[in-house]
Amino acid sequence: MRFSEELDCPRTARAEELAQVTELADRVFMPGRTGIMGDLFPRLFHEKNLENLFVFSENGRVISHVGMVERNARIAACALRVACMGAVATEEEQRGRGLASQLVQMALDKARADGVDVMLISGDRTLYRRVGAMPVGQDFRCIADTPILEQLHHPGLRVHSALAGDLAACAEAYDAKPTRFVRPKEEWNDRISTNAAAEGWHHLLVIEEDGTFRGYVAVNRGHRGHGEVAEFGGVPAAIAGALQAVSGAVGESSLKITLQSHDVVLHETLTQAGAVFTPVSVDGAWTIVSFARLMERLRPWIERRAGKAAEESLTYGEDEGICTLAMLGETLVLSRAEAVQLVFGTTGNITPPPPFRDVFPVPTIAYGIGYV
Numbered sequence: 440m441r442f443s444e445e446l447d448c449p450r451t452a453r454a455e456e457l458a459q460v461t462e463l464a465d466r467v468f469m470p471g472r473t474g475i476m477g478d479l480f481p482r483l484f485h486e487k488n489l490e491n492l493f494v495f496s497e498n499g500r501v502i503s504h505v506g507m508v509e510r511n512a513r514i515a516a517c518a519l520r521v522a523c524m525g526a527v528a529t530e531e532e533q534r535g536r537g538l539a540s541q542l543v544q545m546a547l548d549k550a551r552a553d554g555v556d557v558m559l560i561s562g563d564r565t566l567y568r569r570v571g572a573m574p575v576g577q578d579f580r581c582i583a584d585t586p587i588l589e590q591l592h593h594p595g596l597r598v599h600s601a602l603a604g605d606l607a608a609c610a611e612a613y614d615a616k617p618t619r620f621v622r623p624k625e626e627w628n629d630r631i632s633t634n635a636a637a638e639g640w641h642h643l644l645v646i647e648e649d650g651t652f653r654g655y656v657a658v659n660r661g662h663r664g665h666g667e668v669a670e671f672g673g674v675p676a677a678i679a680g681a682l683q684a685v686s687g688a689v690g691e692s693s694l695k696i697t698l699q700s701h702d703v704v705l706h707e708t709l710t711q712a713g714a715v716f717t718p719v720s721v722d723g724a725w726t727i728v729s730f731a732r733l734m735e736r737l738r739p740w741i742e743r744r745a746g747k748a749a750e751e752s753l754t755y756g757e758d759e760g761i762c763t764l765a766m767l768g769e770t771l772v773l774s775r776a777e778a779v780q781l782v783f784g785t786t787g788n789i790t791p792p793p794p795f796r797d798v799f800p801v802p803t804i805a806y807g808i809g810y811v
Contacts, residue, residue: 445498449541452492452501459501460484460492467528476526478634479641482508482626483526483811491549493542503529505542508811509553511621512804516739521620521804522550522728525561525811539566547728556733559804561811563724571760571775575783576721576803577700581714582665583682584693590712593680598688601631601643601655608652609643612672617701618802620809630657630808642689643808646673646681653677657808658689666691670807675704679712699805718786721803722810727779730757734764737782737801741766745797767794 452460461484464476477484483506484492495503507524524546529539547570550558560567563574583591601609606627613619630636630643639660646654654673658666666689671678686694697719698706710716727733734755742750749766756763762778764771769792773781781791784800791799 447494447496449493449495449538449545452489452494452504454486454489456494456496456501457484457486457489457492460494460504460506463501463504463530464526464528466530468526474634478638480526480811481629481633482809491546493545493549495538495542497533502533503538503542505539505546506811507546507550507558508809509550509555510809512619513621514618514737514740514802514804515743517736519557519733519736520553520555522546522553522555522558523561523806523809523811524558527560527562527566540569543567543570547726550728554732555728556736558726558728559723559806559811560726561723567724567726568776570726571779572724572726573776573779573785574720574723575725575779575785575800576719577784577786577800578697578719578721578803578805579699579706579716580695580697580719581709581716582693583686583696583709583712583714587709587712587714588683588686588694591679591708592683593677595648596653596677596681596684597647598644598656598681598684599647600688601645603628603631605645605652605655606631609645609655609672612652612654613670613807616672618699618804620804620807622809626809639689641669641808644681644685644688646677648677654681656681656685658685658691658694661689661691662695665693665695668694668696669810670805675702675708679705679708697805700802720786721783722806725779725783725803727762727775727782730762730775730778731755733782740801741798745794749794749797764795766798769794771795 461477469475491507493505494501506526507522509522512519512521635641642658654677657670659669754765760775762773
C-alpha cells in the first residue's frame with residue numbers, strides 16, 4: 440500500500456493520542472456515548488500500555504486502532520504467555536483501505552517478539568480468520584431463570600459487593616482454577632474502583648456463610664435480558680446457592696452462565712435444578728502466535744496426559760504458516776487454523792488421531808473479568 444503524506448505509517452500510539460484512541464473506540468462500539476470504552480477496559484487504554492496500542496493517523500487524527508494486553512497464564516503445570524487483542528476499530532469512512540489488517544499483523548509481530556504463545560481476540564471476523572484465528576474450546580452455557588435460581592437458593596448464604604479487603608480472598612479462589620491468567624492485583628482493583636463499576640456495568644460480589652468467605656461472582660450488566668456471569672470462584676455449592684441473591688443484587692431476573700470442562704460439580708448442580716446447557720466456544724477467536732514455542736510450553740501437559748515416552752518423542756516445526764507435529768512415530772501437517780483447533784478443541788468435537796487424542800484438546804482459559 441502506498442501512503443499519502445497525510446497518512447502515517449502504522450505505529451504505536453503516542454501519549455497525547457490516548458484520548459483520541461478511546462474516543463475512536465467509543466464511536467465504533469458505543470455510538471452516541473463517550474468515555475465508556477476507557478472505563479470498561481482500563482488495562483487496555485492505559486498510558487503504561489501504549490506500546491501495545493497500534494494506530495494509523497491521518498492529518499493528525501487517529502483513524503484506525505488495534506490494541507492488545509500481554510499476560511502470563513497457566514494451563515495446569517504449563518506457564519504460557521498470552522496476548523489479548525481487542526477494540527479493533529476503524530472510522531467508517533476509512534474502511535476498505537486495509538488499515539486494520541496491517542495493524543493486526545503489527546500486533547502479532549510484536550507479540551511474537553515478546554515471547555507470546557497464543558493470542559485471544561475478542562470477536563470472530565474474516566480479518567481474524569486471515570491470521571489463523573478460530574473459535575475454539577468446549578465450554579457449556581445455560582440461562583438460569585427464576586425457577587432454577589429459586590430451587591438453588593441457600594438461605595444461609597449472604598452476598599455483598601466486594602470491598603478492597605475482600606480482593607485477596609477472591610484472588611486466592613481464582614488462583615485455584617486449573618486454567619487461569621496470572622492476574623495482577625490492579626485488575627482486581629479495577630473491578631471495584633473504575634467508573635464502570637460505579638455505574639453498574641460491572642459487579643463483583645462476595646459470598647459469605649456465617650461471616651466466612653465462600654466464593655465470589657463477577658457479573659456484567661445484562662445483555663438480551665440476562666445478567667452475564669463473567670467469572671466465579673470458590674466453593675461450587677456456595678456459588679450455586681447464592682445465584683438467586685446475586686441476581687437480586689444486580690437487578691436481573693435471570694443469569695447467563697458459562698462453565699468450563701473442569702466445572703463439573705457446578706455443572707451437575709445446575710443441571711439437577713433444571714438448567715439446560717448448550718456447547719459453546721470460548722469467547723472470541725484464538726490464534727497461535729508461535730507454534731514451536733507453544734508446543735515446548737505444553738511439554739508438562741503432554742507428559743501428564745500421554746506419558747514420558749510421548750513427551751520425549753515430541754518434535755514440531757513451523758514454516759510459512761504450516762505447522763508440523765510428530766509424536767510416537769505419527770506426524771500431522773496442519774495449517775495455523777487447523778493447529779489451533781487441534782490444540783484447543785472445538786464444539787464440533789473433532790477427534791484427533793492417535794496418539795494425539797491422548798493429549799488434545801488442551802483446556803482453554805476464560806477471559807473472566809480480564810476481557811479485552
